[in-house]
Amino acid sequence: MADVVRAAGLRGLPALVTTLGADGDALLSGFGIAPSALESDDAVIPSVAAARALEAAAAACDCGDLGLRLAGQQNASVLGPLAIAIENSPTLGEALDCARRFLFVHSPGLSVAQVPDPESRPGVAGIRYSGATELPPQVADLGLGLLHRVTTLLAGGYGLRSVHLPHPPLAPVGHYTTFFGADVRFDQPAAVLRVPQTLPATPVTGGGNEMLREVALDYMRSHFPAPGLFISARVRHLLARSLGSGPVDLAATARQLRMHPRTLQRRLADEQESFEDLLDDVRRAAAHRLITQTDLPLSQVTAMVSLAEQSALSRASRRWFGLPPRDLRRSSR
Known part of the structure; x- marks a missing residue:
């Protein structure tokens, strides 16, 4: 499949860039991205253009934590139909499984998976966010930041142990630790949230609507062919x-x-x-x-x-x- 991403993944970026002193719409247009596309639930844009726009925006605003700031303004709705399946899952484990199976609906080049704890601590597991190629720093921050924010919205505090990021700090370290509410370690092999091993059993707040979840899953299965x-x-x-x-x-x-x-x-x-x-x-x-x-x-x-x-x-x-x-x-x- 073509290397694309839902334009909604950058939703909120023009306004954020404008508040930081640059022209958000002009910046997007410079990469061939129509600002109006970000408000569509169906529009897709080249992944390379989205990544370059995000990195350019951080440079233009001299804002190293731009990806985290954008993640802090978003929620699962930027994931389109996948959001309905995630938000209506009975547990975080089933929500994560939905994301693992269907994140390609948002972008074929991105993936999320539960992995062993990169620090090999007992009772701890990892949730890794990765791409088909190495993630640019702002993309890694936005993706892992959104994963953290959605998990928090689904279940409240979820016992995050620490965070691994695959790049050096681009802003004061305090900005990262404040956002995640946990220790953040840089220049790591992958972008990972270190979480309790019992996290998958945590109920999603509200219990979810099984009928809505199945409708969303059926829609994604029938409308979006899997990569490969x-x-x-x-x-x-x-x-x-x-x-x-x-x-x-x-x-x-x-x-x-x-x-x-x-x-x-x-x-x-x-x-x-x-x-x-x-x-x-x-x-x-x-x-x-x-x-x-x-x-x-x-x-x-x-x-x-x-x-x-x-x-x-x-x-x-x-x-x-x-x-x-x-x-x-x-x-x-």
């Missing part, structure tokens, strides 16, 4: 999302995958697949569901499977199922 999938699976996923609402041709799908159409065709061929066959299969599955499980007019079904005319649906239905749509619907009842 075969290209054919990613194409199938994009086509299923675009049927009836957007273009479903090769060029449009290639643009969404940020590759040339010929490259996409070649990679599909490497998997013994073709774009035309995948589109036909996705259409067939959608048409069968809409014809047999709903009472929608066939003209609407035609539009929802991205066919131009109802006669095209009739021909396709005979080819797929051996029956025209009306007979298929009747037989299914």
Whole structure:
């Protein structure tokens, strides 16, 4: 998947930069980031642009703890649908598991995981925040700071033992210890929160709403393919999302995958697949569901499977199922 991050991850940055004496909107625009994108729950931006904007903002404001300050103004809502699953988990362990499995929805290049205590103390575990490549200092501070803030909001004081950061102090050490409320150690191998080993059993404040959690998990499973999938699976996923609402041709799908159409065709061929066959299969599955499980007019079904005319649906239905749509619907009842 492309190395992107939800623009909401920088939510609040322009206003913070402006209060520190610089022009927040102009700074973002200089990196090709529209300030309005930060208020969207769906917009994504290149991860490199986001990291460079954050580092440039810290330099322009002469504010070494900018990442921590921004984290202190944010909450889980910047994570989009993942926030709903996290906030409605019954325990911190299940909230962490949601983050581990679905943080790629926020950015494919980031991960969070429970790890052994880097200091090997009994009764202590680590929660590591990492990237596909080395995290720039402000990105590490923002990410680990947000992880700490969300955990605190979910369960109150959670017994944080100490914090490891993979860079030297960029501001007075007191700024870090005040933010985390714990000892902070610098130039460590990874960004880690050292927490009680019993933390996963800690209940989330309010107990959570299991129905909302499952709805959010189902949404993420169905709308966001996990990194590492075969290209054919990613194409199938994009086509299923675009049927009836957007273009479903090769060029449009290639643009969404940020590759040339010929490259996409070649990679599909490497998997013994073709774009035309995948589109036909996705259409067939959608048409069968809409014809047999709903009472929608066939003209609407035609539009929802991205066919131009109802006669095209009739021909396709005979080819797929051996029956025209009306007979298929009747037989299914």
